[in-house]
Amino acid sequence: MDDLSLYGAFNARWITPSQVASSFVPTPQYTKLAQVRHSLLMGPRGCGKTTLLKMLTNEAQCAWAELVQAEKRAPLRPPAFVAVYVPSDIRWAYELDTARAPQCTESCSRVSQHLLTNCTIATACLRTFAYLLGSGSAATQRLAITLIDQLGIRELVPTFSHLGLWFHSAASGVRTSIAAQDTLRLQAHLDKMPSDLVAHPFDFAVWMCSVFDEFAPAGARPEQWALCFDELEIAPRWLQHDLLQTLRSSAQRFLLKLTWVPTLPVFPESGPQPQADYDIIRLWFSHIQDARLFCDEFSQRLIRKRTGDSEATATALFGRSVFASEERAGECASTYEPDGDAFKAMVELAKRDPAFARYLERKGFDPSHPVSDSVKERDECQRKVKPIVFLRETFLGSERARSRKRIALYSGIDAIFAMSDGNPRWLSGLLNNLLDQLEVNPTHEVGDGGTGALQPVCRPPLQAQVLRSASARFVEYGKAFPISPVVEGNTPPRRIHLADLVEHLGAFFQEELLGRSFSDDPVGSFVLDEGAPADVRAEVERGLLLGVFVPIATTQFDVPVMPEGGRYRLSFMLSPHFRLAFRNFRAKNLSTILRGVPDPNQLDLFGPVPEGTR
């Protein structure tokens, strides 16, 4: 599949529902989404929202049913509604927002945007209707005649294809008028359009489905419809407002399944209430352990499909990571015993890092032989500091250290899963890129190499190179996202961009881990406090949309009510770039972190904007 997002990663947008079904991994979130309730799917880009929406469609459900037979997959309970999937993408969302002709009134612009959006909805509805009735069937033709009649269209061949072309032509009339900058022509075109076609998008979608309900054969009529609007988080504000407000509606015959960012939309008191009016479905993982099950199943399916080896496992290909793994108390004791990787790293670090040596002594350990038979002591001290030790041992004064075979920190399946943050697109991208490298570098070490342990097929240093590269690319991703999606000539220059914020935070957290002093409880996350300036808060929201920042919740089900007051960390995709661990360390207020910028050449984010910008 050709795809040019992060390292050729999976993108459900341009594949059919049937193709989505072939690679789908069922999750509890899908089960919740399939319920007969309004739903708000919340998560950053790439977290699987499009996949889940498309899986609701009849086409995907039928494809899954075939796979149950063919591949012995677990059956899925089909939803009790028919889903209409309405697509979108950034190009469309940004261009729609600019759709207006000069001297065009606000009302005329809005009607134009309604029409353009509704033509997209019409296409989605027709596709769904055709699937329900059978393309080219007599029922399809009768419905086409009805729709043509209801819309007041004259002299049109009564087929869905011709109707689809008519909608395309209606939208084209708007596009041509706007391109020609001809307001009069635009207004004349809009005046000729059926009133239903220029109504609010939700109302138009309901109208289309209601015509189906009225005139389709009884056996084909669903009990309920689910209108699935993808990428609402990047849609024009008027469309967001229209659809989100409709979550308050009690007309349960028409459900809304909407996508959104990781923080709840802001409503007035009379607006829709989460849980009461709609379900919140969270699609991110604050803690890497929460994503493990999904990552295991997803990666196994991908690897076996890619390699053609039905026995292949991620662990065999990439090995484990003592740095990234989060064992429970009492597990993996051998790594802390003499000859264990953690033990060796601690001994080596204690020789070079006086702060760490003092820390061990305070905790009652001999720096030259830091062992303990006590599970409690190992848990409270050694397990707690393990990733910090590995980082410091790797990056602090390593050139002075005696040469020893150091582990490649950012390698192994635990690191890969952690970096993905459970985001299927990123996980797919990382795995595909690693598998590409395996194909290019076919030499691999299998067997124990004399160490007594099975070596991964893909060498850890090669993995580390790939993961560092992916991390660097993720940094660039943050830089690409603009401060404002629509240029306004008189907008004053902002003082900070998301990329700046990420650099500041990355540098701060790195200093906490690799600085002069050693702490077993470093700062590794931030609270968006009231003291943070407005443009900083805006960039945090953007970061949440992109997945650059991840909300940290107490449980798997908590969702930030609003960005302010929430606790966040950097995505683990950034860990290799900034030399960070894969842990949710303690939080500090963002305003405090930003005030303590160490580099005096950095812009004072809290001072007045200097003339001439940066």
Added chain:
Amino acid sequence: MIMSGLASSSLSEAARVCDLVVAASGYEPRASAILSADWSTARRRVALCFEENKADGARPENDAAFSSAGFATQLLSGFDMNDAFARSKRLLETIPAGGRAVVDISCMTRVWYGGLVRAIRHSAGPSELEVLFVYYRGAYPADYVQCVPNEIVAPVDGFASLLPPDKPVALVLGVGFDKARAAGLLELLEPKRLWLVRAGEFLRLGEMPSGSHAPLGRGRVDDLEIPLDDPVASFRSLDSLVGGLRMDYSVVLVNLGPKLLGLQFFLLAALDPALSVWRVSPGRHAAPVLVQAAPKPPVVCRTVWTAEE
């Protein structure tokens, strides 16, 4: 009006007789390179001067040079698309039927020369118009690095196709120095196809930061090298490329390379409204870069526009 002809020309031919010559006065030293030709026979001479960066680089010298050469200076923001469009329309209205305008785009922003192409496209003015676009290649400083974040990622006003989202995006990307900006754009737009357009020999003049021609991305990335100093050949190549893509994709044209390539993108989109032209820019966050004119004659692209029937 629609573009009915495109050909190569020369600066001497451009200066021979023209009704209007428009240049941009900015901080780049190459802004006043156009004054090497004799414009005294031009009926009207206009220098559009940026409202921004008035004291930076060679701006004061350029302003003075244009004034001395008899150019009427007009202030214009480098960021206001509507203003640029309106100003372009007013300038075009002064040209008689069959007249000729010369426009030096070397130091213009996309907002300006895009606005001009848009104004020509929608002009109700002369029945025929000749517009010669002049471009002086830039010799960039050896240590040039411009990797600030983006302020602007958006369709250029008037060049949004507004096609529905039922086809995947094909991104035709003019490659320049800033590979990082290009990489980030891919993550944002998520195109299904990517064509990198390189201006070949054109960009190898002068100093170039190493690695800027390094492969971008992975997976299916197609490459097109065009001879930008031959506007006809390069336009034909691009036209053929986008013609093939638009059947299956929503085509978005983004230029991070020489402005002459950006102009070609605008000309393509002026002919075909199903193409979108986007701009990606650090905007006001970019630091001034003092680009000299490369020691080569400018490329002159002659376009002929006729009234639509």
